[in-house]
Amino acid sequence: NNSICIFGTGDFGRSLGLKLLQSGFHVIFGSRNPARANLLPKGVEVLGHAEAAQKCQLIILAIQRDHYSPFLRKLEDVLDGKVLVDVSNNLKINQYPESNAEYLAQMLPGAKVVKALNTVSAWSLQSGALDASRQVFVCSDDNAAKQKVMDIARAIGLTPQDNGSLMAANEIENYPLQLFPMWRLPIYLCAGLTVFVFLYCVINDVVYSAAILEKDTSFRLAISIPNKVFPIVSLILLALVYLPGVFAAIIQLYRGTKYSRFPNWLDRWMLCRKQLGLVALSYAFLHAIYTLVIPIRYYVRHRISTSTIAQAKKNETSTFSAVAAWRTDSYIALGILGFFFYVLLGITSLPSVSNAVNWREFRFVQSKLGYLTLVLCAGHTFVYGWNRFLNVAHFRWYMPPAYTLSLVIPCVVLILKFILIIPCIDKRITKIRQGWE
């Protein structure tokens, strides 16, 4: 018997009904007003709620939670022992004290309630554009009922995932209302740093020029300043990705065991390293493009032609400095190589790529190549700074150039890591992590 009952002939009910029909099920709608239901697909039955429910073992409730209460209680008898699928969503996270599915289960203790299908949208079911919603989470206290619903989901081309008992319903109902929860912390951090570095650069550069040199360089706000802010923040964030791993190792060394939980703040930090890294990659990408457009900027072209004309007038040519050539070429080459490995880290974070590699390979890329990236990027900045680094003569208002500051955290991370991979320490950590007694 493969007939399925759907209560509610709204958007979701209809879309689901059509899909089920196409996959070979027999679909019976239960409606308050069976006669009026005109937009339904051909080939389905439409009955009153009680008759429809009697004919099927499984009923999908495609109605809002608000309408459950008076109406379903009346059907208590006919729903007894049946599988009831709750697909409902709310408008806000944790809108009600208990999840909709648990509310339903309390209301109808005789029914086998399954929470499922709430993550797909009616429109995507209908149009086949299941882009963001092929995955459905299923939970129930009744295992057989859950299996049945998962089979149906698979039959209509969705990917069900078993989330355990009905206690998980709350989480499942909150899922479609979330908006990038794991990205929040990294993005706030990045925004904060961006604002800070931006202001620092503006003061150091535009304000200083206006105040002391009496030159209007406000046009630098569009490209020159952002092209300092993006790489500096990117470098700091990249270092912050590898800092927690170093802390974790130190804690394990200190405690002498891996069988103890990390402090909470460290745990949370470690879990958002992926997002932190990807935000850092975005900024590095912007830095790369902002750098590549340098020669087409009016300001740059003007400066170069002015200096050429000045030389021509003075009838002299600046002599070629092999050191300058080496310096610029090396810092650019280091930047490019750093960016390349950065992108590689990004590619391996794509879910489909990371799923196709094993744990050892993933760690190799993310950890080994990640540190290589950090070394290259820090090296790039060092060589860029060259001898102007701590040259106080170049400081404006006693402020060192921003890139000097950006190197602090990377250097700390690299020095600590360097200490941790000294053979004797490394051996101890490895032993601790293998957990042999």
Place this chain on the structure above:
Amino acid sequence: NNSICIFGTGDFGRSLGLKLLQSGFHVIFGSRNPARANLLPKGVEVLGHAEAAQKCQLIILAIQRDHYSPFLRKLEDVLDGKVLVDVSNNLKINQYPESNAEYLAQMLPGAKVVKALNTVSAWSLQSGALDASRQVFVCSDDNAAKQKVMDIARAIGLTPQDNGSLMAANEIENYPLQLFPMWRLPIYLCAGLTVFVFLYCVINDVVYSAAILEKDTSFRLAISIPNKVFPIVSLILLALVYLPGVFAAIIQLYRGTKYSRFPNWLDRWMLCRKQLGLVALSYAFLHAIYTLVIPIRYYVRHRISTSTIAQAKKNETSTFSAVAAWRTDSYIALGILGFFFYVLLGITSLPSVSNAVNWREFRFVQSKLGYLTLVLCAGHTFVYGWNRFLNVAHFRWYMPPAYTLSLVIPCVVLILKFILIIPCIDKRITKIRQGWE
């Protein structure tokens, strides 16, 4: 009992047999000429068709449809009640009036016919390079038989998808013969626009120069003109991605309900927005690279050095214009930011990424950041045009510059969208879409 029979010792039969053997099944081949079958993997049995079939409950037919007819009829008795898996493909879409599987089912009404496995290729099965063919579609009128075949498919590392009853066989047989059906319309549209804009620019630029200014600028065909065509078409296509959503909202507003189908043309348009957007992204990518190579072009270098020399000769330097610096820097910065969000839209269309986000997040990126992209790209073009926009003095043969035209559709989309998000209208649309009565 886990023995499986395969009829036909051809390429596909052999590859499948080997794979099944490796996954722990017992494989029995049925061949016209059991003695001659020499390339078969070690560990299989090879018998005549009848004997082979008798030993198994499930028979895979790895022979062409053309050979079904006289030969299978003879085996009607022995195949009665067995599961027959039809794996055959055709050479053309809808080659025969009925699908191969239905033809088989009519021929042998006693057998349980399952259509499956036709989307994997022999070579990929054999080599393990299942790149484009891990997914197999399965359909049958017999549910138990279908489940069995799906289990087997899973056991050999494939991902079966249940497509319902045998009526779906036609679609399944056509699937491997398709060549990007959803991309056709966007690509034709893009090609048409490309040709049109190209000709417009050639006339406006090269032909005009040749005819009026008597200057040969034909070399502009290689980079300068394409670098107008690509961004202009990209911008138009990007606007066309967001136009149908605006139309849909207007229709819903006008009808006052979401419970009515959109006109057919709108439905089709909305379903190919993803492809349209990706084609537009390709063009934007080409524009970005074409732009970045500008300073290494011989023509550009020559022009710049000529103008520098001319200034040096006249013993003067063009004065620095802060407005020009602001203008170029801002349009370039807008372009880069627009491109960045464009790429982000592209990344979230990767199936594995879109599967890892929920519907709300996907809509946030695709809809909100999509409009942001459109605003940035249109802004980029506006600032690029600056005061030359509708300046008739710059028109050649009364033709406005091409980028002026490219802004028409984006502006229409943005104005309509702006009207639609006015609070009172927006509230009405939201209400309509929530569908509460």
Place this chain on the structure above:
Amino acid sequence: NNSICIFGTGDFGRSLGLKLLQSGFHVIFGSRNPARANLLPKGVEVLGHAEAAQKCQLIILAIQRDHYSPFLRKLEDVLDGKVLVDVSNNLKINQYPESNAEYLAQMLPGAKVVKALNTVSAWSLQSGALDASRQVFVCSDDNAAKQKVMDIARAIGLTPQDNGSLMAANEIENYPLQLFPMWRLPIYLCAGLTVFVFLYCVINDVVYSAAILEKDTSFRLAISIPNKVFPIVSLILLALVYLPGVFAAIIQLYRGTKYSRFPNWLDRWMLCRKQLGLVALSYAFLHAIYTLVIPIRYYVRHRISTSTIAQAKKNETSTFSAVAAWRTDSYIALGILGFFFYVLLGITSLPSVSNAVNWREFRFVQSKLGYLTLVLCAGHTFVYGWNRFLNVAHFRWYMPPAYTLSLVIPCVVLILKFILIIPCIDKRITKIRQGWE
């Protein structure tokens, strides 16, 4: 009855226990020292090994293989008829003569041993960051036991794949120890070529300058030389991706049948074409960026301004050469288009994209667009070389410029392919491949 027993309260045991608990299972730990087990999640039972085993049908052994021997033999009676899940990993590939699971099965012939879950790491289970380890391989000689374990894996959010009988255990145990086995050959090949071309260019360029022209151009090692090495190696590798396909066709033509295996070296070559292609793409990417930074290099800026000043001094302007403009613009345009299709090939190799296209579409992109890429890239190099190609006057120490050499293999591939698609030959190959008799 959904209770599961875990032997061993170590890292893995605990993480797994927590996960199972969250998915609604009842978890019973078996430990040597039940009293001491303090870090275990709340809600589990901890007993001695024998008592724990008695209460469950399925026991997961979360202890090292080394500890199996004296300890499990003692429990032989209580484990009889139960499902034993071996999750153990080794430290080296093929560390022991037989796999851990087979060793276990020999030790306890009465138990139903299943190999599974060894590819997930404790940390990722605990933190939910299952990036590289959602996929688990399962094998067993007992089908029902295997199904049970696969259901459990699915329930905790993993993706089980059936790998057949216990003979596959060895492969499964080696899997997490592998480090990019398919990438090894391509990377060695690439490294070898890189070293060779690098030395060739250094001799041809830096050493020659130092020795004959007595000019120190060592700074060219940072960007100029790498920007020859990367594109040249990329082009050669790209050609090597398409060479085996041509060989295969010739062999099939010669033998007149597809029903014979290719020689071993060809098979292996064909299986690493994807990796070869991606390595080539990385180099092309580096070439693209190295090229785009050309105009911001100090050396280039200095050279250009020097030549401009020289012209200004001599009071002349080099005349504009339309041929030079055409030449540089065309080779750059060809390079960009080649790179674009190259990237497209890369995008379609992403597992999630290649899974979403059918075999015909995948072959269209990889084969047709792949050859187009090769043609464009070779064309780019030809036009770049222009008339300096075999111009012996430009040879240094009788060494032709490196890019001349890089064109040899691409030309061979393209000529052979051109011959193979001559209609009469093509028809014969198609016939052979369709396999009709």
